[in-house]
Amino acid sequence: xxxxxxxxxxxxxxxxxxxxxxxxxxxxxxxxxxxxxxxxxxxxxxxxxxxxxxxxxxxxxxxxxxxxxxxxxxxxxxxxxxxxxxxxxxxxxxxxxxxxxxxxxxxxxxxxxxxxxxxxxxxxxxxxxxxxxxxxxxxxxxxxxxxxxxxxxxxxxxxxxxxxxxxxxxxxxxxxxxxxxxxxxxxxxxxxxxxxxxxxxxxxxxxxxxxxxxxxxxxxxxxxxxxxxxxxxxxxxxxxxxxxxxxxxxxxxxxxxxxxxxxxxxxxxxxxxxxxxxxxxxxxxxxxxxxxxxxxxxxxxxxxxxxxxxxxxxxxxxxxxxxxxxxxxxxxxxxxxxxxxxxxxxxxxxxxxxxxxxxxxxxxxxxxxxxxxxxxxxxxxxxxxxxxxxxxxxxxxxxxxxxxxxxxxxxxxxxxxxxxxxxxxxxxxxxxxxxxxxxxxxxxxxxxxxxxxxxxxxxxxxxxxxxxx
Amino acid sequence: xxxxxxxxxxxxxxxxxxxxxxxxxxxxxxxxxxxxxxxxxxxxxxxxxxxxxxxxxxxxxxxxxxxxxxxxxxxxxxxxxxxxxxxxxxxxxxxxxxxxxxxxxxxxxxxx
Numbered sequence: 001x002x003x004x005x006x007x008x009x010x011x012x013x014x015x016x017x018x019x020x021x022x023x024x025x026x027x028x029x030x031x032x033x034x035x036x037x038x039x040x041x042x043x044x045x046x047x048x049x050x051x052x053x054x055x056x057x058x059x060x061x062x063x064x065x066x067x068x069x070x071x072x073x074x075x076x077x078x079x080x081x082x083x084x085x086x087x088x089x090x091x092x093x094x095x096x097x098x099x100x101x102x103x104x105x106x107x108x109x110x111x112x113x114x115x116x117x118x119x120x121x122x123x124x125x126x127x128x129x130x131x132x133x134x135x136x137x138x139x140x141x142x143x144x145x146x147x148x149x150x151x152x153x154x155x156x157x158x159x160x161x162x163x164x165x166x167x168x169x170x171x172x173x174x175x176x177x178x179x180x181x182x183x184x185x186x187x188x189x190x191x192x193x194x195x196x197x198x199x200x201x202x203x204x205x206x207x208x209x210x211x212x213x214x215x216x217x218x219x220x221x222x223x224x225x226x227x228x229x230x231x232x233x234x235x236x237x238x239x240x241x242x243x244x245x246x247x248x249x250x251x252x253x254x255x256x257x258x259x260x261x262x263x264x265x266x267x268x269x270x271x272x273x274x275x276x277x278x279x280x281x282x283x284x285x286x287x288x289x290x291x292x293x294x295x296x297x298x299x300x301x302x303x304x305x306x307x308x309x310x311x312x313x314x315x316x317x318x319x320x321x322x323x324x325x326x327x328x329x330x331x332x333x334x335x336x337x338x339x340x341x342x343x344x345x346x347x348x349x350x351x352x353x354x355x356x357x358x359x360x361x362x363x364x365x366x367x368x369x370x371x372x373x374x375x376x377x378x379x380x381x382x383x384x385x386x387x388x389x390x391x392x393x394x395x396x397x398x399x400x401x402x403x404x405x406x407x408x409x410x411x412x413x414x415x416x417x418x419x420x421x422x423x424x425x426x427x428x429x430x431x432x433x434x435x436x437x438x439x440x441x442x443x444x445x446x447x448x449x450x451x452x453x454x455x456x457x458x459x460x461x462x463x464x465x466x467x468x469x
Numbered sequence: 470x471x472x473x474x475x476x477x478x479x480x481x482x483x484x485x486x487x488x489x490x491x492x493x494x495x496x497x498x499x500x501x502x503x504x505x506x507x508x509x510x511x512x513x514x515x516x517x518x519x520x521x522x523x524x525x526x527x528x529x530x531x532x533x534x535x536x537x538x539x540x541x542x543x544x545x546x547x548x549x550x551x552x553x554x555x556x557x558x559x560x561x562x563x564x565x566x567x568x569x570x571x572x573x574x575x576x577x578x579x580x581x
Binding site for chain 1 (some may be wrong): 496513514515517518520
């Protein structure tokens, strides 16, 4: 390998990439547990779809647009790396292969649109969601990643490299970006049927806890890996990530107990995620005490912020705005107060003798990314809605989106239902035919083909029955 | 014959079953049920959103008995199910035309 290569750094970043990857399935569980049972699979699948689409686009042009040599004033990368051409095994960025850096950053590009999906739970057409992901990462995420993460000695991205906005691991590029896009999307799609009237309580809090645990675990890769080296900054990022998250968990619980009278499980999970979000931009520039302060503030403020949707009447189903946009903004802004100047970056915050300068820069970063993300996401969502229709039919939404969009259901607890499924095919009244025909009607597909498939399914069920006898 | 139906608190089921056995009842049917009486339900909080859960878990017990045993059986049942707190449940009886033991075809009191 060329001079400057570090096997330790490379191993660390590759493992960090794998840790960040597991955050997306973790997010799927976190979100999947929070929706009603009838739409769980769709929620899981929306995250998984991002793993598919963004991975492909990243190789085609995503990496080049985000991290190719700057094409214009720090706004976007050029097309030198289309198809990842010209990136050999021996090319380094810092002390690690470019490919290691590229795959680490890919995981960020994957989870960001997946985060958005929580805002439109239970009502988006899956195909429209896929189209939206492809357009959104192209027009919003790749450029913003370039603004924030592309470093080239003052000739890189205009926010981070040229104007000194600190975002260590993606508070603006990932969380504010996704949170605000979530707001735009839920405004375009409208409220769920029954919003504020029907109970829409989470169907599985254990799934939520599993998901938030996986997020917490993977987040060490997200934050510490952003040091791009196995060094002191990475270690400090791990410490800050842990203590801020713990503090936010406590902050959310205390707020809840005072306001609503109970320490809830969902509150513990949500507080942890809010803390992770808030420390993300700051973990490379604050001390552990600063991290605790950021966590406590984020936990309490996000717990208060999630009720905004009821007050203002927008249906951000799973609080992407309250947790990610608000949490990301808190973390980014508090850098302006708590940056010590002695961790990874030299900029100092107000409390460490740095004056208001850094706070101003951070506020600019937050405002610019939020405004860009909101406007572009709103336009893209409108375009997708015009093109293919973004929302499922009313009867599909009421019945649950899983069967109509995925021809599956997450759970079958009904002993009576199972008995019927065994009994009906032999009477020529296969329940499979009934449900598949129903889903064909719901999704507006021609019924013929689906009915054929259903008939085959019914026959195979019957055959299995015979075999069993 | 009478059909005695009791809707009781789930945790009283063992007491009630034991009391009915001691009384000499040979069979009963137990169903999980939910509902509310005057106490209504409870409130759950999810991220600050409060949901009122009206329907409280209950157990429904059904017993077939001969007419002359009905009043005594109701007393036994009520005594075993009672905690004195709100939400203890209800017991009622209705007349039954006929009952058949499926296995033997016996009818009426013989089927009990």
